[in-house]
Amino acid sequence: MKVIFKIAKAELQVLFFSPVAWLVLVIFSFQSAILYNNIFDEMVRSQALGRDLFSATLGIFSGMLGFYPNIAKYLFLYIPLLTMGVMSREYNNGSIKLLLSSPIDSRQIIFGKYLSLMIYGLVLTGIAAVFSFFSIATVNNVDTPVVLSGLLGIYLLICAYAAIGLFMSSITSYTVVSAIGTLAILAFLGYISGVAQDVPLVRDITYWLSISGRSDTFFGGMITVEDVLYFVLVVGLFLGFATLKLQLSRRKTTWISASLKYVTVFLVAAVIGYVSTRPKMMAVLDVTRNKTNTLSKSSQEVMNHLNDKLTIYTFTNMLAQDNFLALPIGQKIDIDRFKRYLRFKPDIKLNYYYYYHKADNPFLDKRYPNNSDRERFDSLKRIYNWKFDAIPFEQLEKKADLGSEGYQFVRLLELGNGKRTFLRVYDDMMRYPSEAEITAAVKRMIMDLPVVGFVTGHSERSSTTDNDRGYKMFAQEKRFRYALINQGFDFQEVNLEQSIPDKIKILVIADPRKPLSATELEKLQAYINKGGNLVISGEPDKTENINPVAALVGVQFLPGLLVNPTADFPPDLMIMRPTKEARAMSYYLESQGKNNLPLIMPGAAGLQYTGKDYTATTLFRSDSSSWNEMETKNFIDDTVIYHTNAGEIQQSYPTVLALNRIVNGKEQKIIVTGDADWLSTGELNMRRAKVMASNYSLINAAFSWLSDGEVPIDTRRDPSIDTSLSIGEKGWATTAFIFKWVIPALLIIAGVVIWLRRRGK
Structure with missing residues (x-):
């Protein structure tokens, strides 16, 4: 070790007596200051606002x-720039012959040289640490472990780059060639992740070899064994290559023997790296305060109940419009989307199938109107240069009913006991399922989740029809992320001429256009008496049909249509914020209120609770300037005028009520809304100027409450507390100047002083 330290000391003297090392420090400091100042400027400005x-x-x-x-x-x-002369200089000066003829071992030479680069890397990291520790001092409740893990990532990256540069410097006496060669290897390691991704075994190795993004986990506050081991192996690999180069320079050997040694070193590193990527070898430390890199508590609870083997089948129809979502070239990236789950259950298997079958793809229908499915696939394969083949759907027909999913991209989750469910992608910017949808799919297979029954037979709103009046979008639209079917709910139509099935946990009666018979009301009453949860929504023009239903729970739809004339909107458009009680009841409504987002009802009736059996909570109410309009029907041509003699009363009216009571030791929950359009497909797709509706906040709040919090999955984490700075605009202006100009100037002065002292000696 003494020899290594002596070599390192000598190399450090050469480094710091060189203007290149100081120039790198100055430029790195100045560039870091610019980057940091831009970020912190925005923080200070936001706080000032x-x-x-x-x-x-x-x-x-x-x-x-x-x-x-x-x-x-x-x-x-x-x-x-730093490594290009570490060994090349020895070749140019001729001192390499003295080193090779000395009793110093080749490993001691390389390790000594590398130790000096590690120490210089600490200096570079120290410059970055100046900004890091400033943040620790000025960000209130700063998440210090995240800051430190990021510094570790920077240092490991420097060490990996230095090992590569040292190897390149050991194989040539030309410093420029060494520098260019180092850049070439770094470019290769960044590019290799996309090489041979359609070859399973090679895919794993090339993806692992890539250095691109390796430090990002550290920057995000997560330290993984795989990434730490990657940097250690890269350093070991290139130091091994450099040591081999010196050893082979000392004694003659055949090129075959030399090549085998290099290949052996590479294969050892590659095998260890491949093993480290296996799910069972995963080990991580999430150092963030709120564990943002780990599954939420709700998801962890679900995964802890998963005692059976889970297989995730991914089916890609190469003739569908979404055939690009998990191509072989992107399989490793796709698998990474499930990494959080693989850490909890390493034996999860992921299988990929590529097939062809006619799907909804207008472009292909127009481009190849008369071609068979196979001919269409062959044409696409040639045009896109796909290196893989696809099979006809008939060979997969027994594995899954993909017809029910429209032969679009879909995943099938299956347990060892045969239980299965679909996991979809969605027609939004994000496309892929988030933690909430993945966990809901897993939970659907291992627990009994709520079944929502929609009453039919009276021209009610349907959860299966696509028209604007229907409820399909929020209930069963498979390609809509927030549809309840993708959040863990199942659905069934209910005919009140028969008894309501016991598995129905939430019953929806939405805007019956025909009255319910006495027999049907009796069956509904029996369901309520057993403690079943319920959603009742009606329209002001059919209160005679909905009131007999609402009366079963002590609620009355008041006569008239609520109006509140404004300059920008129709008078019957109710724009309401959640009440204080609503915000206390649900975090969805708390978030809606905090962001000042309204619930919009395009025509609503006021509600009144007249019963005694339930505790009634008003979730939304109209403005105090609203009244129940009894006369005006045409709100486009006529002007609404408040007439007390017509029975109109100006006051704030409840429009959404939450009722609860204890039945047979269990809490019964009921939601009543004075409008049925607020959760219709037409209203959810409506866009209005000057107002951004948040009707989905109430949908999520209502069904989460009605399902006792089972679904949708609550993936919230504790709120961040590092939300302010302890430094003001004036203090930051001075600090920014020091960062940008004073620190680089001090480094320049230090470099000049050392250079002058060296020159004087």
Whole structure:
């Protein structure tokens, strides 16, 4: 070890007596200051405007615009300048012959040289740490472990780059060639993740070899064994190559023997790296305060109940419009979407199938109107240069009923006991399922989740029809992320001429256009008496049909249509915010109220609770200037006028009521709404100027409450507390100047002083 330290000391003297090392420090410091100042400027400005800084620590240091990821982008430019002469200089000076003829071992030479680069890397990391520790001092309730894990990621990246640069310097006496070679290897390691991704075994190796994004987990506050081991193996691999180069320079050997040694070193690193990527080898440390890199508590509880083997089948129809979502070239990225689950259950299997079958694809129908499915696939395969084949759907027909999913991209989750469910992608910007949808799908197979029954037979709103009046979008639209079917609910139509099935946990009666018979009301009463949960929604023009139903729970739909004339909207458009009681009842409504987002009802009746059996909570109510309009029917041509003699009363009316009571030791829950359009497909798709509706907040709140919190899955985490800074605009202006100009100037002065002292000696 003494020899290694002596070599390292000598190399450090050469480094710091060189203007290149100081120039790198100055440029790195100046560039880091620019990046950090831009980020922190925005933070200070936002605070001055009175805004909370959501998770300031992660906002400063991680993400696409974060400090650490951005300085990591430039490190590959600095390290080759430092390493290009470490060994090349020995060749040029002729001192390499003295080293090789000395009793010093080749490993001691390489490790000594590398130790000096590690120490220099600590200096570079120390410059980044200046900004990091400033944030620790000025961000209130800063998430310090995240800051430190990011510094570790920076340092490991520098060490990996330095090992590569040292190897390149050991194989040539030309410093420029060494620098260019280092850049070439770094470019190769960044590019290789996309090589041979359609070959299963090779896919795993090339994906593992890629250095691109390896530090991002550290920047986000997560330390993984796989990533730490990757950096250790890369360092070991290239130090091994450099050591081999020196050893082979000392004694002659055949090129075959030399090649075998290099290949052996590579294969050892590759095998260890491949093993480290296996799910059973996964080990992570999430250092974030709120565990943002780990499954939420709700998801962890679900996974803890998963005692059977889980297989996820991914079916891609190459003739569908979404055939690009999980192509072989992107399979490793797709598997990463389930990494959080694989850490909890490493034996989850993921299988991919590619098939062809006619699907809803107007482009292909127009381009190849007379071609068979096989001919269409062959044409696409040739045009896109696909290196894989697909099978006809007939060979998969027994595995899954993909026809019910329209032969679109879909996943099938299956347990060892045969239980299965679909996991879909969605027609939105995100496309892929989030933690909430994945966990809901798993929970559907291992627990009995609520079944929602929709009453039929009286021209009620249907959960299966696509028209604007229907409820399909919020209930059963498979490609809509927030549809209840994708959040864990199942559905069944209920005819009140028969007894309501026991498995119905939530019954929906939505705007019956015909009255219910006495027999049907009796069966509904029996369901209520047993403690069944219920949703009742009606329209002001058919109160005579809905009131007999509402009366069973002590609620009355009041006569008239609620109006509240404004300059910008029709008078019958109710724009309402959640009440204080509503916000206390549901975090969905608390968020809606906090963001000042309204619930919109395009025509509603006022509600009144007249019963005694339930505790009634008003969730939404109209403005105090509203009244129940009894006369006007045409709100386009006529003007609404408040007439007390017509029975109109101006006051705030409840429009959404939540009722609850204890029945047979269990809490019964009922939601009554004075409008049925608020959750219709037409209203949910409606866009109005000057107002952004949040009707889905009430949908989620209502059905979460009615299902006793079982679904939708609550993936919330504790709110971030690092939301403010302890430094003001003036203090930051001074600090920003020091970062940008004073620190680089001090480094320049230090470099000049050392250079002058060296020159004087």
